[in-house]
Every structure is written in C-alpha cells, then in structure tokens.
Amino acid sequence: MQKNRALISAGAVALSASATVAALMAHLRRIGAVSEQAERAIYKDALLMLEEGQADDASGVFAAARELIEKQLVIDEGVRGEGG
Numbered sequence: 001m002q003k004n005r006a007l008i009s010a011g012a013v014a015l016s017a018s019a020t021v022a023a024l025m026a027h028l029r030r031i032g033a034v035s036e037q038a039e040r041a042i043y044k045d046a047l048l049m050l051e052e053g054q055a056d057d058a059s060g061v062f063a064a065a066r067e068l069i070e071k072q073l074v075i076d077e078g079v080r081g082e083g084g
Contacts, residue, residue, distance in 0.1 A: 018068065043073050 025042065028034040034042070047069050054062035 014065075022072070040073065043069050 025034070025039055029036070029039055047066055050062055050066050050069070
C-alpha cells in the first residue's frame with residue numbers, strides 16, 4: 001500500500017509540474033515575452049535534457065516525459081499552421 005501512495009504522489013508531482021510549465025509557457029506567449037521560436041527552442045532543450053539524463057532507465061518515465069513534450073511540439077506546429 002505504501003508503494004502505491006509513493007507512486008501516486010510522484011505522479012501528482014509530475015502532473016502538477018507539467019501543468020504549471022505548460023501554463024507558464026502559454027502565459028509567456030500570450031503576453032509576448034516568448035516568441036514562437038523561443039517556445040519551440042525551450043521544448044526542444046527540454047527533450048535534449050531528458051535524453052541526456054535518462055541513462056538506462058527501464059521504468060518508462062523518461063519515454064513518457066519525452067512523448068508529452070513531443071506532443072506539445074506537434075500541437076504548437078498545428079496551431080501555427082492554422083493561424084498563419
């Protein structure tokens with residue numbers, strides 16, 4: 001039971017951090033503090049940091065984190081394609 005609590009806690013922290021970063025990026029774009037190019041660069045840098053830090057992780061955590069960031073890059077491309 002204790003292991004489940006730790007897993008739920010870790011998941012909650014990861015989701016909270018992800019939501020906060022996504023909200024921050026959206027806000028910075030909205031107020032013009034970050035350009036589209038800078039936003040993409042930030043997400044790409046995050047991917048690189050994950051790839052460099054994953055080592056031999058077999059848990060799937062790093063792969064899931066990379067997938068989330070890659071999806072954000074695809075969403076960003078779709079939004080830019082529709083808007084101009």
